[in-house]
């Protein structure tokens with residue numbers, strides 16, 4: 001039995017230790033709050049300013065940031081950047097955002113962090129860490145490091161969080177930007193660490209976080225170009241999103257925001273509207289930035305006849321602007337003559353172009369000093385000459401300097417220039433990469449080279465030659481070669497070769513299996529200044545809705561692309577009017593979301609592309625061979641704010657049985673204004689359409705000649721206030 005002295009002693013001790021813990025807790029809390037405040041300031045400084053092109057061009061993010069169009073998965077839902085962090089993390093749940101080069105992934109990451117740091121959004125989060133892969137690469141491969149130590153490399157002020165409850169009790173967000181740039185070996189079957197102080201390689205720390213084994217309650221956001229996005233197995237991803245760039249309205253907002261002179265902004269916008277490929281390309285923000293720089297320069301000089309209308313022309317002008325700035329800065333010369341500018345910088349451009357191609361072949365976006373030397377560029381040249389204008393130099397972790405072109409598209413442009421120059425010099429060794437064993441004669445060489453480059457780009461699932469190809473085709477045009485005189489000595493008259501190349505692409509385009517390739521081929525044709533396909537697509541879109549149009553499967557993808565990026569809306573959307581095959585209809589499903597844009601469209605007679613119809617009320621998906629995935633796309637369109645769709649026909653699509661759950665989520669949405677839903681699972685004919693078979697239970701119903709109501713009776717529709725109204729070959733559900 002304890003004595004009274006003992007129990008008094010114990011109770012005093014308890015009281016004191018509780019007081020001590022309390023004091024410690026308060027002190028710890030105060031210390032952590034201070035650290036978090038200073039971390040927020042640090043993050044504001046890191047993300048508040050953007051450097052576009054050069055370090056000197058520092059500008060506040062809010063001055064240029066324009067809203068982006070972000071969707072869930074492959075065009076299935078629209079997401080606001082801030083919603084990314086609303087998700088509650090279940091085991092292994094991360095957000096993975098993909099988007100092509102220059103589409104605005106890093107910008108959206110910075111915007112989200114800035115809004116958080118300024119107290120405007122996501123205030124349930126205590127601390128956000130930005131860990132760009134580009135900078136993580138600078139940590140030596142063989143270095144064993146703990147997560148805490150890794151964070152200290154980026155945020156040294158966090159030293160004092162060690163031995164506190166910071167990692168366990170605070171809501172943390174880790175943003176890993178640019179997975180595609182990672183030189184880490186990301187292997188998800190490899191080792192794991194579970195503790196913030198356990199040392200391991202950086203890739204193991206990353207995979208452990210993604211798998212939810214390390215800091216399971218933290219939120220993880222990873223961004224990547226599409227090609228590298230599948231490095232993360234989908235089972236670890238809770239939410240896929242895609243940055244799709246600017247819609248038409250957002251493009252205009254961008255130029256009006258960035259160009260303060262309103263009259264100049266209007267001139268630039270109206271010029272872009274008149275050029276098809278420029279207008280479409282401007283959904284990519286980096287391209288808007290290059291366009292704004294080039295057109296401002298041209299308009300200041302009043303050289304309107306010089307205004308570029310294709311991607312290649314734009315990049316040639318951009319190169320000229322870079323030369324001019326370099327001359328002004330380092331040589332204090334005001335050289336305006338294009339030919340003289342190019343010829344005086346020829347040596348350097350050629351070396352950079354070689355570097356660009358060598359690294360593109362290896363799929364590298366970052367290079368070290370040794371890579372520069374291998375192309376004859378030495379450091380002194382780099383620090384006093386042209387490279388500083390084209391390269392960014394990074395030495396964040398003070399271990400190694402890395403270089404990269406100000407944007408991948410600039411690298412792709414220079415790489416294409418290199419290949420074209422090799423063709424002019426008949427440097428067959430350099431061209432072997434494309435030509436392999438073929439040995440065409442001189443007359444046929446350019447056509448064979450272009451054809452092989454087209455094939456190479458088509459074969460690459462990762463699409464890393466797509467833009468390069470567009471530049472190579474562009475530079476092959478005589479009109480563009482004229483702009484490059486000074487670098488080139490003469491131009492080539494090659495109409496025949498260009499026509500053959502256009503035919504070759506069109507022929508491939510007819511059989512494209514993948515929507516991305518169809519779209520790239522469409523752009524290639526535009527880059528060669530052939531507008532026939534574009535005109536045809538616009539004709540389909542403008543023609544009367546009740547008329548069948550026989551659009552090929554590939555062109556269905558192009559049509560949806562043009563439609564979505566234009567912000568146009570359809571009144572009565574019937575995919576079968578465009579293409580009567582299941583495969584074609586499926587490619588058209590994403591067009592349902594055009595309804596969303598009814599809100600944004602203002603009627604303007606002169607707008608480009610021309611306005612088509614006013615709003616989408618009726619979507620006819622009867623007998624389109626819809627899959628479960630298509631249902632999800634339709635369902636999420638129904639959840640979009642102010643979706644005006646009032647009638648939806650999904651009858652005769654037996655495979656949507658599997659998508660019924662997804663669909664009901666759309667129908668339950670407070671934004672869904674649907675009044676009539678036509679359903680029933682009777683497919684086209686007994687065969688059920690190409691390459692499909694009718695499920696046994698449906699076959700039985702078909703024989704009896706009546707639809708299978710049981711499938712739809714099970715729908716959780718009744719609970720959402722829907723009831724079957726008409727019984728016939730298709731059920732009609734009416735919102736009660």
Ligand SMILES: Nc1ncnc2c1ncn2[C@@H]1O[C@H](COP(=O)(O)OP(=O)(O)OP(=O)(O)O)[C@@H](O)[C@H]1O
Nearest residue numbers: 064065066100101102103104105106107285286289
């Ligand atoms: N929302 C935006 N508002 C204004 N400008 C933008 C926006 N998003 C991107 N930009 C412009 O495009 C450029 C490239 O954007 P960003 O670096 O975010 O692209 P990214 O998708 O991360 O590309 P990459 O995959 O090549 O790293 C920016 O430097 C900026 O000029």
